[in-house]
Amino acid sequence: MDWKILSLLQEDGRLSFTALGREVSLSAPAVTERVRRLESLGVITGFTAVVSPARLGLPIESIVRVRVRSLDTPRFRTQVLVLPQVLDADHVTGDDCWLLRVVCRSMVELEELVEVMQRYGDTTTSLVFSSHVRNRPLSPELFG
Amino acid sequence: MDWKILSLLQEDGRLSFTALGREVSLSAPAVTERVRRLESLGVITGFTAVVSPARLGLPIESIVRVRVRSLDTPRFRTQVLVLPQVLDADHVTGDDCWLLRVVCRSMVELEELVEVMQRYGDTTTSLVFSSHVRNRPLSPELFG
DNA sequence: CTTGAAATCCTGATCGC
DNA sequence: GCGATCAGGATTTCAAG
Numbered sequence: 001m002d003w004k005i006l007s008l009l010q011e012d013g014r015l016s017f018t019a020l021g022r023e024v025s026l027s028a029p030a031v032t033e034r035v036r037r038l039e040s041l042g043v044i045t046g047f048t049a050v051v052s053p054a055r056l057g058l059p060i061e062s063i064v065r066v067r068v069r070s071l072d073t074p075r076f077r078t079q080v081l082v083l084p085q086v087l088d089a090d091h092v093t094g095d096d097c098w099l100l101r102v103v104c105r106s107m108v109e110l111e112e113l114v115e116v117m118q119r120y121g122d123t124t125t126s127l128v129f130s131s132h133v134r135n136r137p138l139s140p141e142l143f144g
Numbered sequence: 145m146d147w148k149i150l151s152l153l154q155e156d157g158r159l160s161f162t163a164l165g166r167e168v169s170l171s172a173p174a175v176t177e178r179v180r181r182l183e184s185l186g187v188i189t190g191f192t193a194v195v196s197p198a199r200l201g202l203p204i205e206s207i208v209r210v211r212v213r214s215l216d217t218p219r220f221r222t223q224v225l226v227l228p229q230v231l232d233a234d235h236v237t238g239d240d241c242w243l244l245r246v247v248c249r250s251m252v253e254l255e256e257l258v259e260v261m262q263r264y265g266d267t268t269t270s271l272v273f274s275s276h277v278r279n280r281p282l283s284p285e286l287f288g
Numbered sequence: 289c290t291t292g293a294a295a296t297c298c299t300g301a302t303c304g305c
Numbered sequence: 306g307c308g309a310t311c312a313g314g315a316t317t318t319c320a321a322g
Contacts, residue, residue, distance in 0.1 A: 013191035047157035
């Protein structure tokens with residue numbers, strides 16, 4: 001039941017509670033309470049509009065791996081992770097330390113960004129040809 | 145003006161049009177039309193609930209790089225990219241070809257997934273320690 | 289979880305700049 | 306083209322059962 005609600009809200013985050021109720025055969029206040037509970041449990045962390053960088057004039061998307069020297073990590077976090085072009089930043093195991101997803105307007109801008117990151121460690125940059133899966137909804141099949 | 149609307153909707157995708165109108169000093173029908181236009185332009189591609197894999201019992205998150213042999217690419221796409229554990233999949237430049245973000249319940253499950261992917265090419269797996277930036281909203285600063 | 293009533297919101301038409 | 310106002314219908318919210 002909660003899974004059905006989660007699936008529907010991941011598909012359309014603006015579904016009204018009454019529409020949601022119709023789908024799952026529950027009254028509107030009942031689904032409202034379930035959604036509020038999922039929020040307070042931290043299962044649902046928010047609702048958001050999905051925006052296309054390309055349509056906004058940000059045609060370049062790339063993944064930058066940065067091997068940050070440990071002494072430079074604090075400055076890396078305050079100088080690089082706050083840049084608006086950095087859409088995702090994960091600290092990971094392995095030699096690469098950090099994986100950043102970056103969007104920008106041009107290769108020149110990307111070059112500048114990577115030069116900044118180079119100050120904190122070696123980088124490896126991959127340009128994204130195409131995204132075949134983007135933020136796939138979590139589904140009960142994960143527990144099949 | 146459209147930027148203000150985009151920022152607010154990326155923060156809270158369920159904001160009502162009247163609340164949105166109050167924030168930007170516009171009437172509800174006016175903001176409604178602007179949002180509809182942003183949707184039809186493809187700037188806003190949808191609305192979604194943001195769900196926490198960890199809170200759902202998926203504590204392992206990892207980035208898998210797969211160097212898929214080109215002859216195996218069609219099967220890779222139909223056999224791997226459809227798995228529910230694969231939340232993101234990008235085709236990228238460079239030696240690695242594919243970058244996948246994967247969530248799962250345990251290291252055993254991750255091992256099985258990586259073994260499947262190994263059938264299509266060499267893999268390199270990085271476990272995510274922590275995500276310091278996750279889906280940062282696109283902001284006008286990108287064009288500062 | 290459901291019901292029901294009051295407050296709020298959404299939608300379309302119409303008008304004005 | 307863009308936004309404001311208004312009325313009718315739908316939705317949200319809160320109380321009570």
